[in-house]
Amino acid sequence: MIQRWLRLLALAAALALLGTIQAAPTDLVSCLSDIKSTSNASYLTTQSSASYKTERLVFDRNFDYLPLAIYHPGSEEDAAAAIQCAATYNVAVTPRSGGHSYEGYGNGGKDGSLVMNVDKLQKIEFDPATGIVTVGAGVRLGPLYTYLWENGQYLIAGGTCPSVGISGNALGGGLGMLSRKYGMLSDTVVGLRMIDAKGELWEANDNNNSDLYWALRGAGSGSFGLVTEFKIQAFKAPDKVTTMLIHWPFNMTRKVIEAYGRWGSPSLSEDLFPAMRFEKQIELQINFLGSLADAEAALAPLIQDAGPPSDKVVHEGTWMEAAILWGAVPNLEAFRNPDLTAHRYHRGRSLLYREPLSSADIDIIIEYLTHPPEHSTKVFVIIDIWRGKIDRPHTPSAFDAHRAVYHSINLSVEWKGDSGNASASAEECLAWSASFMSKLEDVFPGGRPNVEAYQNYIDRDLTNWLEAYYRGGLPRLQALKTKFDPQNVFSFPQSIPPMAGKFNSQ
Template sequence: MHFKWTSLAVIAAAALAGIDTVEASPAGFVSCMQNIKGSPTSKLVISSSNTYNTERFGFNLIFDYKPVAIYHPATAADAASAIKCAAANNINVAPRSGGHSFEGYCEGGKDGALVMDLSLMQQFSLDPTTGIASIGAGSKLGPLYAKLWNAGQYLIAAGTCPSVGIGGHTLGGGLGMVGRKYGMASDNVVGMTFVDPKGNILTVNASTNKDLFWALRGGGAGSYGLVTEFQIQAHKAPPQVTTMLLNFPISKYSEVIDAYAELGQQAPDELMAEMNVGKSGLQVQVNYLGPKTDAEAAVSNFLARTGGTKDQTVKEGTWYDAATQWGWLEGGTLENPIAGDNRYARGRSLVYRKPMSKKEKDILKKYLTKPPKGTSASYIIVDIWGGKVNKPNAPSAFDNHRGVLYGIEFISEWGDHLSKPGVKCSECLSWSQNFAKEMQKAYSSGPTLEAYQNYIERDMPNSMNAYYGSSLPRLIEIKKAVDPNNVFSYAQSIPLKSPQTLLVTPTSTLYPTDRLGALLEFDYKPAAIIHPGSVADAAAAIQCAAYWNVPVAPRSGGHSYEGYSEGGQDGALVIDLNLLQQFDLDSKTGVATVGAGMRIGPLYANLWQAGQYLIPAGTCPTVGVGGQALGGGLGFLSRRYGILVHSIVGLTMIDATGNIRRVSASSDRDLFWALRGAGGGSFGLVTEFQFRVYKAPPKVTTLTIRFARNTYKSVLASLATWARVLSRDLTAITYMDRNTIDVKINFLGSKEQALMAAQPILRLRNSTGPPVSLGDLDIAEGSWYDAATHWSGHPLEDPDVNAGRSYIKGRSLVYRQSLTDREMEIIDQFVTSPPNVITYAFFELWGGNCDRPTHVAPSAFDNHHGVLFGIQYVSGWSDPNLTPGVTCAQCLEWSNRTAQALDAAYGAGPAHLEAYQNYIDRDLPNALHVYYGKGLPRLKRIKREVDPRNVFRFPQSIPLSRESGQHCGQ
């Protein structure tokens, strides 16, 4: 069958598309609604109703949406009937509990929606034996707090604003003034009554509709259906609660901002704080669940760091007193908050896992001290997180935010007279937009933006990932199962497919650069490049490729030595995984879930920020975790923690038929064996890993020992001995070029311990040249993060991907015994003789736990058990224009001559050549046997079972044939 890329594009577009567009029928919908025979208390408001032009608004009056109707159901059954009417007439449903959506999504976020106003659903009861409260989804926080107090002095974990509805607040997370003690509001939900898009009334809890229970708690605001009632765990209020207002002048901005971050890191769980910063000053609001003396002790370090303040108010009272104070009721009560809550405003947010950088703090101050013309108030609110927020009792869709230090709201308000909707302040909006762009550009808390979904922002870049992170793929799958017709839909609801998925074809303006990998000597022209934003989209793309017999080439970082990440030939479908960078870490099990498109640098940064963890991967920060882990993954930690492949405890893989498989030692055992060591692009597409991770030691030391160039034989002859006798906490790479021979050491411990462990290397250095003193050594002691940054030569969080692009021919061999004189001379000649060729070699120590630890399941990498060191020898060239396809005949000729000589001189004999598959070489004789050894027959059998049509193929992929390395492509 002849293939055309246009065919692939058409089928891919169809496979990746959402539902068909059907024209809405407002008239039919209204007729349907008017025929509902339900509770007489339920109320329908349509455009001709007297109250329509007041009821259609939420709290933020800059929005002027015109819903097709507003319906106030009094019962879940009436709500179900209304949802059926909406679904039958293609009308989107917008739940409204309190109407506080930052983007007006409670009113639909557009014209023509059905607003399902839950204000009639304010039922309440509390079981004193369990402390579980049943709460109508239309309850406002103020009256709810009063009911809880009157029921026996109970409280729940929720926010401070008394007019906010419990519904959206809880489904999107729900941070409040007792969050550090009891968690988010969503963490305290134990059950829900839920109306699905078909009108079915469901019970949702940890044992019934478990997927929905997970999704609704953190990702459920208006995306899946209508929650009409919550069962929430309430807590007995403590006898005393202390509130504090600590006011500081703007001149103390830096001291207060820095001390506040420390407060968030060190405060007891009983303390919650919110800081407001505006033009003239800073106010820190403290809520402490305990007596005044304990509260004052808890903030003593904070006050000492700031120099203290005389402008403070401290009150000890009840929880009800505190809730009243933080509600800023202006004369009202919790039972009846009378303060006008409507406003014209623009709100945004970001959350931070570590204190802001100086640049970020400077940006904040620049904008806050120069508010826009026309504003009535422009400010930020900084809420500390931590405590129980980071330690939930059960998993939920909010788990991607565990580990946040604090969150920031950026707010600009205008207009004192709320006379009409849609009033805009252009200066305020520009100020807010510019403020947000600068803060987003300077974001230092992680490799991608992270923000709180309850402060939703339509302009947030890559917003689905910012709000839902690693939870997004599962949220999408649940959305497709629960609401396949997208009845509950708005501009930023959970989509039916990833909104990010990008298909790049040869006619696209992105194609000339997107088709390239890290090595520019290759100029392959793929049929298309797809960047899937979800596992489902990747599966659909594979099905398209299989149908048209197009080879599939996974690309994680694009660093294949032979360009196999781009197919290794023209006409492949490149599946670029750069959008699959989800990350989560379970500190209880020490297992990290990592998207296969994440690069090593950002992975190290995420692990460090999650609690100073590490993983034994490589040093180059732009390399993708996918190919490196599947082919082995050697690095500066491997002698202690093993090869990266040894850390894999589970994978998610899409096979050649588009099936999504969970692969582990107990499920798909053969495939689990094969993928770990031979899985790079031969069996399917791995989209996610579960890695065992390790707590970083307190100190890590880096050390470089330079030898005289003419002593290279002494150094190289010692490699095998070093691999056997050196501490497993010491890993070394020896670098050799025309002028230099350096031994680069990473040691898991202090400087003193490192010098002791490196004595065999130092003794050799001092015996072959003038002795070196401690002051002459390039040595540094710091954290593992410092060491990883040192070896990478780039920022870990956001390495420059383009900086690694180059022209090279790399080859490798691994050794189980010392090099012979002849081998050392060949290597010396390789790096010294060609006058116009860039050449160098790396010698990497193996040994230690590079041999599979006993607790790790067998893998396809086990044929390398017993290797002592490996050599990677590279020739390179350059082109000032970085033109794809530029080659260097002299460089390649020199590399080929060296390879022939080294192969012939191989100490174990040419028939026993062994090489490391991650440094793959198209020209290596009998390559598959050299890379996979005795494991190759089993790999071929698994290949025939998993990918019998050879969809995942490239010139050196695992073949289907039993006898040879020839491919049987269709």
């Protein structure tokens, strides 16, 4: 490893003497091809590879970027060597886990990046004595949840979609149906391993490299290095989990949102996670860690305030049954082996609120959902209630910027298409989404400069996005970026930049 790094440094120096700022792309490919793999699993995909056309695609087909190459490391040593190659030839590195970024950053967010696809890092090891699970960066949520369930009926507090990768979910926060009980997924990460831009491996936890440990949990999605492994605190699943799907007609939107805001007070049971979806009707999704009787009691004040629903479907069962329901798959096997070819054409955006939605917010939501784009296949708004254990993490982290959030709001539009942004349907839907978001920013409490948003629903059009995602933690994050990646090797359109004067644009 040291000899390779010295050889690459010598080559870079020689190129600099010749006045060359960036070598031809084929030199990077040659460097990557020259890696003597320590793992038979590692492989390289280039633009001339037969599989490149499909490998570069991400879940959201609205994005169609062209990576310079895609490297699949099967070991940390191979990953370090590939990162050293990219640093030598001044090529931006972008990590990819599940490929579900709202801005397509899993394939660089721009043309010409080196994508580090961690799909070969598939370790899952569980220690029942501590309840800590060690997870490779390429593991998907569905297989991980299934493994923990089948090895003692444990759970972790992550997202709901089984095809989502653990890395982006945990590094950006990780909101899910267990968050009010256990906190964000990032709050339950007790250790990480990360390779920096020099190819050096760092272990970060509360006792070692605590500054990096702080940054990676909430702001670590590809800005500081390549995270290869997580240690996550798991919890024993409760004996009973109750799920509910409750519907009201769309014409009750104002009354239901107002009642929902009053109901979601700090006294709301932490065993309960509610997500309210507004589409052609109103659907309240309830996940309650306990019995049906206790769930009904917790829900009763909302029903009394909002008015009787048009229908209600309830089920008292196991955590795994609830996970399958929220994952929108038919059975356990589909959850264990999620369809990795599934995709959509979609634009999502989010805002975070520290108080219930105002009358002006509700007016805008009703207006835009009542007048969707002509060529959209689906438009919806999801309002989640936060608080609970989210506000009481076991140790400080970069996600502390979003403690005491009351609601998150996620607005989305989907359409059919096969040509990305070039299609008329996409243009119409993207314009609708941008206008919707702009109107909400206009009436945001304190005005546009105070907009706050959730990094895992990343949005490059967002006003003041660095402040919206990281708030008061931004100066510390930029200082750490400068420490671990001063040349900005790990970069994409919304990565955290080094401090002023240290930024080397890729």
